[in-house]
Amino acid sequence: MKEYNINHLRELEAESIFVIREVAAQFENPVMLFSGGKDSIIMFHLARKAFAPAKVPFPMMHIDTGHNFKETIEFRDMLMEKTGTRIIIRYVQDSINQGKVVEETGYNASRNKLQTVTLLDGLEDLKIDCAMGGGRRDEEKARAKERFFSHRDEFGQWDPKNQRPELWNLFNGKKNMGEHFRVFPISNWTEMDVWQYIYLENIEIPNLYFSHEREVFQRDGTLLAKSDCIPMRADEKIEKRIVRFRTIGDATCTGAIESKANTLEDIIDEVAATRTTERGTRSDDKRSEAAMEDRKKEGYF
Amino acid sequence: MSEKASGYLDMELLRFTTAGSVDDGKSTLIGRLLYDSKAIFEDQMEAIEISSKKRGDEEVDLALLTDGLRAEREQGITIDVAYRYFATPKRKFIIADTPGHIQYTRNMVTGASTANAALILVDARNGVIEQTLRHSYIANLLQIPHIIVCINKMDLVDYSQETYDKIKADYQKMVVDKLNIKDVRFIPISAKLGDNVVDASTNMDWYSGSPLLDLLENIKIVDDRNHGDARLPVQYVIRPQSDKYHDYRGYAGRVASGVFRPGDKVKVLPSGIETSIKSIDSFDGEQEVAFTPQSVTVSLSDDIDLSRGDMIVDANNVPNVGREFKAMLCWMNERAMMPRGKYTIKHTTNETRCMIGDIHFKVNIDTLNEDTDDKLVGLNDIACVSFKAAKPLFFDSYKKNRLTGSFILIDEGTNETVAAGMIL
Numbered sequence: 228m229k230e231y232n233i234n235h236l237r238e239l240e241a242e243s244i245f246v247i248r249e250v251a252a253q254f255e256n257p258v259m260l261f262s263g264g265k266d267s268i269i270m271f272h273l274a275r276k277a278f279a280p281a282k283v284p285f286p287m288m289h290i291d292t293g294h295n296f297k298e299t300i301e302f303r304d305m306l307m308e309k310t311g312t313r314i315i316i317r318y319v320q321d322s323i324n325q326g327k328v329v330e331e332t333g334y335n336a337s338r339n340k341l342q343t344v345t346l347l348d349g350l351e352d353l354k355i356d357c358a359m360g361g362g363r364r365d366e367e368k369a370r371a372k373e374r375f376f377s378h379r380d381e382f383g384q385w386d387p388k389n390q391r392p393e394l395w396n397l398f399n400g401k402k403n404m405g406e407h408f409r410v411f412p413i414s415n416w417t418e419m420d421v422w423q424y425i426y427l428e429n430i431e432i433p434n435l436y437f438s439h440e441r442e443v444f445q446r447d448g449t450l451l452a453k454s455d456c457i458p459m460r461a462d463e464k465i466e467k468r469i470v471r472f473r474t475i476g477d478a479t480c481t482g483a484i485e486s487k488a489n490t491l492e493d494i495i496d497e498v499a500a501t502r503t504t505e506r507g508t509r510s511d512d513k514r515s516e517a518a519m520e521d522r523k524k525e526g527y528f
Numbered sequence: 529m530s531e532k533a534s535g536y537l538d539m540e541l542l543r544f545t546t547a548g549s550v551d552d553g554k555s556t557l558i559g560r561l562l563y564d565s566k567a568i569f570e571d572q573m574e575a576i577e578i579s580s581k582k583r584g585d586e587e588v589d590l591a592l593l594t595d596g597l598r599a600e601r602e603q604g605i606t607i608d609v610a611y612r613y614f615a616t617p618k619r620k621f622i623i624a625d626t627p628g629h630i631q632y633t634r635n636m637v638t639g640a641s642t643a644n645a646a647l648i649l650v651d652a653r654n655g656v657i658e659q660t661l662r663h664s665y666i667a668n669l670l671q672i673p674h675i676i677v678c679i680n681k682m683d684l685v686d687y688s689q690e691t692y693d694k695i696k697a698d699y700q701k702m703v704v705d706k707l708n709i710k711d712v713r714f715i716p717i718s719a720k721l722g723d724n725v726v727d728a729s730t731n732m733d734w735y736s737g738s739p740l741l742d743l744l745e746n747i748k749i750v751d752d753r754n755h756g757d758a759r760l761p762v763q764y765v766i767r768p769q770s771d772k773y774h775d776y777r778g779y780a781g782r783v784a785s786g787v788f789r790p791g792d793k794v795k796v797l798p799s800g801i802e803t804s805i806k807s808i809d810s811f812d813g814e815q816e817v818a819f820t821p822q823s824v825t826v827s828l829s830d831d832i833d834l835s836r837g838d839m840i841v842d843a844n845n846v847p848n849v850g851r852e853f854k855a856m857l858c859w860m861n862e863r864a865m866m867p868r869g870k871y872t873i874k875h876t877t878n879e880t881r882c883m884i885g886d887i888h889f890k891v892n893i894d895t896l897n898e899d900t901d902d903k904l905v906g907l908n909d910i911a912c913v914s915f916k917a918a919k920p921l922f923f924d925s926y927k928k929n930r931l932t933g934s935f936i937l938i939d940e941g942t943n944e945t946v947a948a949g950m951i952l
Contacts, residue, residue, distance in 0.1 A: 231787065231819045232750045235541040235620040244823040247780045248764045252836055252877070277823070279811035280776065281768035370820045371610040390608060391945045392634055392860050394641040396782065397874050397936045401943035415622055417613045423537055 236424050237346035238417055244277040245268070245396060246375055246412040248467040250357055251284050253278075253400035254408070257357035258350075261287040261314060268306070269421055270413055271407055272430050275310065286313040288358065290346045291339040293320045294456040294478045302433040317349040333515040334446075334458055336454040337479045347383040350407055357400070365417040375414050418473075419498050426491040438471045438489040442499030449482035537952065539615065542749060545624040545639040545672070547632075547663035548649030553680045557649065557719035558612060564726035565741065567614030589712050608833075609639050609917030618745040633893070633908035635862040637948055640670035641934070644682040644749045648677050652685045652716070664703045669856060669910070669950065671930060674754040675712045676743060682732065683718040689734040692716045706896065715740050753820050754929050758794070758842035759922075760818075761876035761932070762834050767823055778809055778825040779834055784876065784931035785924075787819040788826065793843040793933075795836055797922045803830040809895050818820065820931075837878035837921045847924045847932055851917045854888070854952045858910050859893055861939065861946035865905040871946065875921050875935035882937070885914035912952070926950035 229502060233241070247270075250257050259274060261267045274283045286388055289303065307314045319338045322328045326347065328341045350358060364371045374390055376398045400408055413421075426433060442453040444463045453465050457479050470483035471494075488494045548554035562568045607895035611625040624639030626632070640646060640766055646667040652659055678700055685691045696714050704712055715724055716735055724739040740745070766778035788794070792805045806827045809814040818824040826840065834840070841847060859865055865884060874884040889898040891910040898912075906909045926933030937947040 231753075231755050232540070233536070234823065236537070237537045238541045241782060241821050241823040245763070248780055248823070252764050276811040277763075277780070279825070280764055280773050280778075280809065281766045281770075289736060365613045369611065372608045388610065392638045392948070393938060393945075394638055394948045395931060395934045396642075397934070399874065399936065399943070399945045401872070401938055403943065412898055415611070415613075417615070417620075419615065419622070427537065 228271050228516075230347050233341060235523070236420060237426055239413075239420055240276070240424070241272065242396075242415060243273045246398070247274050247359065248276045248412065249398050249400070250359060252491075253398070254357040256353070256355050256360065257285045257410075258288040258315065258353075258355050259283075259359040260346075261283060261289050261303065262361075262476070263295075263303040264288070264361070265421055265425065265436065266363065266413060266416075268432055269416075269424055269430060270304070270361045271312075271399040272357065272428065277417045283312060286315050287422060288315045288317070288355075290342045290349065291316050291318045291320075292477045293318060294338055294343055294454070296433075296435055296452070296475065296478055298433050298435050299475055302431075304432070310500065315349070315353065317345050319345045321436050322348065332458055337396070337477060339477050339480055342477075343383075350383070355407065356402070357410055359410045361413055363416050363418075363421075373411060373414065375411055376400055377409045377411065377517075378402065379407050379409060383407070384527075385409075418494075422491065422495050426495060433475065435472045435475055436494065438469055438487050440467055441470050441483065442466070443468050443470060443483055450484070452478060452481075452483060454478045458489055529561065536794055537651055539618060539620050540749065541622065542619050542645065542744060542747070543622045543624065544645040544647060544744065545626060545636070545643040545667075546649070546815065547626065547636055547645045547667065548653070548680075548773050549657070549659040551625060552651040552654075553719045554649050554650045555625070557647070557678065557680065557717070557725065558623060560719045560722055560725045561623075561741065562612060562614050564618060564722060565614050577848050581585075590860075609635050617802075621744065622775065625874040632662075632915055633858060633910070635860045636663065636666050637670060637860070640667055640672055641948070642928075643670070643672045645674040645676060645744065645747060646672040646750060648675060650677060650679050650695060650699070652679050652681045652695065654693055655695050656702055658894050660699070661703055661896065664709065665707060665891075665893065665896060668699055668709050669858075671927060671950075673711060673749070675709055676740070677712060677714045678719075678740065679714060680719050681717045682716045682723060683721050683730075687716070687723075687729075687731045689732070691736070713737070713743060715743065740864050754785035756786055757820065757845055757847070757924065757929060758788055758792070758825065759784040759847065759924075759929070760824075760840040761878070762836055762838045763877045765835060776827065777831075778827050779840065779875065780823070781824045781840075782823045783818050783820040785929050786819050788824075789817050790814075790932045794828070794840050795843045796828075796832060797839045797846070797849060799832070801830070802833055803828045803832060805829070805840075827831065837876075839878075841874065842921070847922045847929075848877060849920050851920050852885075852915065853917075853921070853923060854912065854914050855935070855949040856952065857905070857913045857937075857950075858911060858948045859905050859907060859946065859949060861944055862907050863939065863942075864907070864944070865911075865947070867903065871941070873915070873917060873921075873935050873949075874938065878921060880911050880918045880921070881940075882915050882917040885916055888912040888914070892930055913949075915949075923951050925952060 236472050286472055322345045328344045374393045442465050443450045444465050471486045488497045545868040546554050569772050603673050610625045614621050626639040648663050717724040726741045728739050732785045758785050760781050762779045766780050790805050795802050804858035806829045809825045869884050887903045889900045889912050890902050891924055924932045933951045935949045939946045
């Protein structure tokens, strides 16, 4: 590239680092939400870059549904240990045991929606005033209108019609007691940008993202992994397929795709050629046209 | 990795905003750009096909691709600035899609603040109207470097060159000459049918210019940045609590403009002390140079105590330092500006209180006349106002520097961002 010019990945990186530093400067007790998925992994990587040679000055936080892929949890623990980072873990199971939420029942039961209660309780208990999340505007149409700095009222809710204007790189994190902010440092990244950046920076990711053989079954056009936490219907049959995951979320609602891509180069090629969105493999978004909007208003990530 | 995919690793980023009135096909144009550049996925297309059918439309309405929220889909309107993404092998694009009707000034100013280019839509049947003038005024006020006037719905005027030429001449006379806009280009398009959007039109042989996407891919943007005036607002101070970096003090921030190199003589504000750049540090080691828009960490040769809000600048080229300044203000809140009122001001990484001084004039956005009698500054008003800050700020004029010349005002009661300012 020409002198004094940087490519799109370095510009996105610079923007995200600016936002993360702004959080550290404007809030007293921030956390960064970490799920072990690729978006939170690059967000954590950007945080390390933002504060080097010092350590990241805030802890990570994981809302654990209990319905995990074991590979994700192993990866999370390895990464936190290796980088000497503190992580706060809150369990959806605890919210269920305390009677704060009632577990969904039936074949499509998911703890995805219940996470919101566990998250909001966690933020309130620990007096957290800002939670950074790895949400991207290209993921879903309701997210396309989210600010970098997204204000939440005392009930943790988002009011999409009453958002603060956000201009230049001036971020307004002012709030009253009891309110908090959600901040999305990688708002402007697309799925392709994320993969290219992982390749460019050689960032370690869980092996679930690479092609592997796995026991799966078909449901409503989605390939779900065989798991103790998903009850199967009588007519659903387990079969072995060569698959990988485009997104990693709760095991009950994250679909696999058939793929032979087992290097980052292959994955980038596959993403470049693909004709469906990555959330197309997420059955949580298929519940209704405004499923994400509704969950976000309640305080979802 | 295939050549195609590896090519995507080295693209430039271009941000653009779109402005148009309610029915001149802005959402359709964006839908068309996304669709023809293959940024729309099958499941998104299926979803809007279903929605179009539900509403009883005969054709798939590409505008539905950009309507995010439930209320928008129900009412067929756009509420807020929405961001869209697409890429070609040359560039990654971020579109700030702003609605044309309600609160258009507030939303358009927001979208325009970070844009490299603005698309202004004109309906070929209506020609240059008041709204066109307004949108162009805002694009120019926010100093968007490149303006592209898309003369849309050419299919409805039989692809007439005469119509195109007349609109172009009108725009030149009514807008460009009046506002003194530097870089303006014109394209005759049909967003609905795709003429001159991604592919060159076969219906307008008389037009020899590029289609829109080609133009967006090739406009030179690197020179639009200010590479001359070295300014680094201190955002955060990095002090590692480790033996290895016992005395290390790094000043983290995003270079607002200009270039820094180790050894460069710099001045730190507000103290005015001169020192030099010792090193530019990053996670991956030391850097030889730092320039806008990079986020960097610098250390200084002398032991000076800087904090957030201070600024490191070229020792021989310092910004204005002062408590009083004049600015163009765009009011963005339902609660009108309080004369002599006090607000929190955020400027670069600095924050203090300020008081509203004289209101010199309000801009009549339909005629662009300056009204010196009307002193009530309310939602969507643009006015020229004097300010007095509680402590000195380090600023350049907005014309010279978009990042050290801009600020926002925050209402101390509601915490809302109530205005955007551009220093004169």
